[in-house]
Amino acid sequence: MTPHTRVFVAGGNTLYGHALTTLLRTEGFQSLVGVGTTEPDLTDAAATDAFFAQERPECVFLCAGRSGGIGLNRAAPVELMRDNLLTTLNVLASAHRHGTAKLLYLASSCAYPKHAAQPLKVESLGTGPMEPTSEAYSTAKFAGWKLCDAYRREYGCRFVTGFPANAFGPHDDFTPEGGHVIPALLRRAHDAKSRGDAELVVWGTGAPRREFVYSRDLARACLFVARNYEGEAPINLGGGTDLGIADVAHAVAEVVGFKGPLVFDTTKPDGAPLKALDSAPLLDMGWRPESDFRAALNETYHWFLHHRATEGRTHARRAV
Ligand code: GFB
Numbered sequence: 001m002t003p004h005t006r007v008f009v010a011g012g013n014t015l016y017g018h019a020l021t022t023l024l025r026t027e028g029f030q031s032l033v034g035v036g037t038t039e040p041d042l043t044d045a046a047a048t049d050a051f052f053a054q055e056r057p058e059c060v061f062l063c064a065g066r067s068g069g070i071g072l073n074r075a076a077p078v079e080l081m082r083d084n085l086l087t088t089l090n091v092l093a094s095a096h097r098h099g100t101a102k103l104l105y106l107a108s109s110c111a112y113p114k115h116a117a118q119p120l121k122v123e124s125l126g127t128g129p130m131e132p133t134s135e136a137y138s139t140a141k142f143a144g145w146k147l148c149d150a151y152r153r154e155y156g157c158r159f160v161t162g163f164p165a166n167a168f169g170p171h172d173d174f175t176p177e178g179g180h181v182i183p184a185l186l187r188r189a190h191d192a193k194s195r196g197d198a199e200l201v202v203w204g205t206g207a208p209r210r211e212f213v214y215s216r217d218l219a220r221a222c223l224f225v226a227r228n229y230e231g232e233a234p235i236n237l238g239g240g241t242d243l244g245i246a247d248v249a250h251a252v253a254e255v256v257g258f259k260g261p262l263v264f265d266t267t268k269p270d271g272a273p274l275k276a277l278d279s280a281p282l283l284d285m286g287w288r289p290e291s292d293f294r295a296a297l298n299e300t301y302h303w304f305l306h307h308r309a310t311e312g313r314t315h316a317r318r319a320v
Contacts, residue, residue, distance in 0.1 A: 001059060001102075001227055003028045008057035010091050011064030012039050016106055016164070018171040019215035020061050020222055027223065033057055042087040052094035060103040061222055062091050065140070067108070068173060069180040070133050070203070070271045077136035084140035092147055096157055103159045104226050105148050107141040107234070109166065109211075109275050110134045119211075119278040122163065122234045131272040145234055152232065161234040162225055165277050169215030169296065170303035182212065185249055186301050189256040199260045200253055203268035206246030211276040213240035214296035217289040224287045231281075238277030241293040245270075255297050 001007075007029055011017045013036075024032055033055040034040070040047040042064045065084035073080060088105070095103050112120045113128030125145070130138045148159035168182040176188050185202065192200050213221075221237045229235055243251075249262050 003030050005029065006031045006033055006056060006058045008032075008034045008055065008060045010034070010039070010042060010060055010062045010087070012036065013171075014063050014067075015167060015169060015172045015215050016063040016218060016222070017061075019169060019219035020063065023216070023219040023223060042090055043083060045090045045093070048090040049094045049097065052098040052100075056098055057095075058101045059226055060091065060095050060100050061226070062088065062103060062105040062144075064088075064091065067137065068178045069184060070269055071184075072178040073134040073137055074269070075177070081136040081140045084137060085143065088140070088144040088147065092144075092151060092159065095159070096151055096155055101158060102226055103148070103157070104222055105144055105159060105161045106222070106237075107145050107161050107163050108138065109163055109277060110138040110272070111142040111145070111163070112275070114272050118274050119238075119276040120163075120236070121278045122236060125163075125234070133269050133271050149232075158230065160225060160229060160231070162222065162237045163234055163277065164218055164221075165211040165213040165236075165238040165240045165279075166275065167213050167215050167218050169300055170307075172215075172300070174304055174308070181210070181245060181248060182252065182297070182300065183304070185252045186256060186297075186304055189252050189258045190301075190304070192260070193256055193258045197260065199263045200249070200258055201265050202245070202249045202262050203265055204245065204270040205266055206249065206262070206264050207244065208270045208272065209242055209244050209274045209276065210248075211238050211240045211242045212248075212293065213238060213289065214291040214293075216296075217291050220290070221282060221287055224285070225282070228285055229282075233281075235281055236277040236279045237282065238279035239283055239287070239289045242276045243293070251294065251297055255294075255301050 040051040064087040116124035145161040151157040172183040
């Protein structure tokens with residue numbers, strides 16, 4: 001990859017996509033295609049193919065496809081699965097047809113078996129049932145990985161799949177019902193403080209643990225993999241911070257300045273008990289995360305404060 005490589009961040013208006021586009025610009029990439037409104041509707045096969053025929057991207061980061069937290073996965077499994085299957089099918093087909101040299105597909109850690117040994121190794125993929133609350137979406141992401149693999153085996157395409165840890169950061173979905181735990185709690189803690197609420201409601205028991213990666217670190221890991229990884233096996237994109245949900249909620253309350261007690265709503269699902277990735281292959285190649293969790297949480301909250309006016313019109317990661 002050189003600064004003149006034609007790069008397409010498919011799903012540029014997502015959490016991952018914004019972080020990647022910002023990083024690529026910072027790194028001096030001058031030939032980004034399909035940025036902003038020039039990105040076609042990737043659920044439309046003809047529009048996607050016309051875009052690839054015209055722009056002929058040499059490197060593609062496939063971050064497209066709607067996603068959301070445990071609440072959205074329960075509320076809209078059809079929309080999430082369809083959107084991810086369609087965008088992935090169309091982008092992979094056009095990338096192959098128009099000679100994209102390298103493609104990194106971003107799957108999801110929820111595609112791992114719910115009770116696989118932790119930390120999660122890629123070898124455990126497909127060895128057991130997935131977490132039911134997000135099964136439709138996870139199945140689409142699993143299928144995306146398998147399709148990348150099939151293109152590699154049948155046509156020799158350099159299509160690599162990355163499995164990110166739970167990411168957070170600027171441009172996330174901060175809606176209280178649809179967002180992932182960190183943006184949703186930041187929003188709810190902010191609203192609770194503004195209203196003077198006595199307590200902050202946290203979903204579930206607070207006992208589950210998650211590995212969190214800041215979107216800026218994830219973008220750096222994606223670029224590192226695009227530049228340096230040619231393996232056939234998928235690769236975990238973690239190296240983040242492993243935390244209990246109750247601890248996350250306390251950190252969020254402190255960052256927002258909410259002083260009241262946390263109340264755990266156990267009528268809401270906990271989801272998988274633990275999701276930590278084994279990212280040794282990536283770390284052994286020399287990549288390292290740079291962000292401090294607390295500082296990243298602070299930055300994310302301040303981005304939210306600055307952008308909350310536009311929050312209703314957020315990007316692909318929105319409630320259906
Ligand atoms: O972030 P989250 O929805 O992702 O939930 P998952 C993580 C944990 O936070 C769960 C708890 O145990 C939730 O019960 N939690 C507490 C909350 N308060 C809240 C809240 O206000 N909102 C949310 N959303 N959670 C997702 C999958 O599962 O992981 C997605 O559903 C995707 O498809 C994503 O794969 C990476 O890790 O549980």
